[in-house]
């Protein structure tokens with residue numbers, strides 16, 4: 001019998017291994033700065049092909065440190081996407097930088113490289129060191145934050161080329177993309193710095209938590225110091241050599257992370273199967289578009305987001321799903337239209353039409369590693385009914 005109590009949007013995938021791992025930490029006196037976070041970092045580093053890994057208290061904390069590490073300063077422009085979770089852009093504001101948004105590709109939903117190329121070629125000049133300056137604003141283009149949205153990798157090649165040609169460092173926001181592949185290579189291994197997140201709706205969780213990775217020792221050292229109150233590396237406890245934060249990951253979270261990492265391959269496989277089943281069942285449903293996956297991409301499924309046809313009333317559909325006990329969310333509202341972004345920068349509707357059109361039509365359906373096939377079937381049936389009831393098809 002199908003449990004119809006509710007189909008939640010997301011659920012962590014935890015077993016007795018995770019419970020035991022956390023309980024074991026509680027039996028020791030080391031709840032922070034003990035052996036577990038180092039072990040988690042070592043495991044993650046190995047998974048990322050040897051890039052240095054620095055465990056932090058959240059993805060947002062990691063992105064903040066990344067923005068500082070690549071040297072974003074007050075007034076600097078940072079190229080990024082308006083179609084993302086707000087923190088990929090907020091971290092620029094933390095350093096009094098300015099997000100320079102470009103519209104997205106309507107298939108991958110990631111930043112459209114063509115628009116960024118166009119801007120760099122036509123709207124920037126070089127300073128004495130060859131770095132790009134925005135001609136109109138007279139400001140430095142200091143970095144790019146590329147977000148692998150929903151676990152679909154960004155088309156990295158053109159961005160890597162821009163990064164080389166214009167000397168702009170890339171920060172990869174891989175918070176949603178652990179295990180995704182771009183042309184066979186892991187997302188998070190391209191940028192100078194990359195960041196992952198482990199909130200409970202992510203592929204693996206540590207409760208709250210994140211991981212920064214970099215291939216540069218100098219950056220790793222700086223990020224480790226900033227994570228821990230700006231401490232110097234001479235071993236003296238209260239020796240602070242720079243502005244730092246408390247962005248440390250605690251031992252309980254790290255223990256959870258280790259247990260989850262051991263299951264990562266199995267988790268990614270299960271999520272793949274769930275997405276496949278959704279896509280297969282939805283191919284019969286009119287008015288709904290399943291997520292696009294580029295031929296060069298291996299998706300790491302973070303969420304399962306469908307697009308409704310323009311004339312379908314999304315709010316009504318979501319209400320009907322809700323009545324059937326199914327959680328869903330409009331993912332993502334555009335960042336530039338958030339009230340405080342409008343206020344700060346004067347953004348308006350129409351500024352990024354592709355992002356806005358996608359944002360009006362997307363719905364995240366229940367998606368998590370333990371989601372049973374019967375529930376997927378139920379969600380799709382109810383979605384189909386809701387669309388038919390709306391009289392659109």
Ligand SMILES: Cc1ncc(COP(=O)(O)O)c(C=O)c1O
Nearest residue numbers: 058059060085087088175197199
């Ligand atoms: C694209 C993106 N960036 C950044 C974050 C921030 O991660 P956290 O919630 O761990 O701070 C998230 C998490 O939801 C995200 O989806």
